Amino acid sequence: MRIQHFALTAVLIYCTSCSTVDPEKKTKAEKERMDSIQNARLDSLTKIPTWSTANPYNDFACLIAGVNNPGSKYNHLLDSNSAWKKNLEFIKTSWHKLDTGRLEKISKWSNTEFPKNLKSAKTIFYPFSGPDFLTAFTFFPDMDTLVMLGLEKPGRFPDMEKMNDQLAENYVQDLNSCLTDIFNKSYFITRNMQRQLSNQKVNGILPVIAFFMEETGNSIAAVKYLLTKTDKIGRASCRERV
Numbered sequence: 001m002r003i004q005h006f007a008l009t010a011v012l013i014y015c016t017s018c019s020t021v022d023p024e025k026k027t028k029a030e031k032e033r034m035d036s037i038q039n040a041r042l043d044s045l046t047k048i049p050t051w052s053t054a055n056p057y058n059d060f061a062c063l064i065a066g067v068n069n070p071g072s073k074y075n076h077l078l079d080s081n082s083a084w085k086k087n088l089e090f091i092k093t094s095w096h097k098l099d100t101g102r103l104e105k106i107s108k109w110s111n112t113e114f115p116k117n118l119k120s121a122k123t124i125f126y127p128f129s130g131p132d133f134l135t136a137f138t139f140f141p142d143m144d145t146l147v148m149l150g151l152e153k154p155g156r157f158p159d160m161e162k163m164n165d166q167l168a169e170n171y172v173q174d175l176n177s178c179l180t181d182i183f184n185k186s187y188f189i190t191r192n193m194q195r196q197l198s199n200q201k202v203n204g205i206l207p208v209i210a211f212f213m214e215e216t217g218n219s220i221a222a223v224k225y226l227l228t229k230t231d232k233i234g235r236a237s238c239r240e241r242v
Helices: 003-019 028-044 055-065 082-113 133-139 163-183 190-196 206-215
Strands: 123-126 146-147 222-231 238-242
Touching: 055 206, 082 133, 082 146, 082 163, 082 206, 133 206, 133 238
Parallel strands: 123 146
Antiparallel strands: 222 238
């Protein structure tokens, strides 16, 4: 909802600026036309769009994060599949340690030391972030927009229709390995991350970002791949927007 409100506020500012022309310099017909345009725009502000989280991206993100989501097509796996049950136990133990050992301290420090205008920042720019959504959100839980930049490939979620029990075991093992550094330290080790996220199981940083989004109470509305450039041999590189 905060993201929606931020976008609509920008439209409202634009509409206000359109109405600053001196009406005495306009004919009656022109004034009526301008008034009708402004009224139509203002009326549109009352039609607040909604974000649907009923999508495969959010369903899978809930699964890997061990988040109970009755509307998810994969929710039953948390209780019926041995691999995802093991993943849930790993998360419970590791997240409690992370939360009490580091995240609570970060939140307390930022609440005490950040000036008021910094704590209320809505847009956060995080260069060289890799998949570290967690730190940014812990410092700025009220942000509307987070821009993350990194050299790691975005990657994709696996095809769940083709994931049997053995593939699920392999995926969970690799996912837990990817998360170990951030659970045990306050950062990702680039060398380890490049090796762990370059295989065909946990592919790229998208699963890791999605995991921490769900663990911090957020949901995924959409994932879009935007073409940014093509190198000399024709391979496309993409940036990811979640």
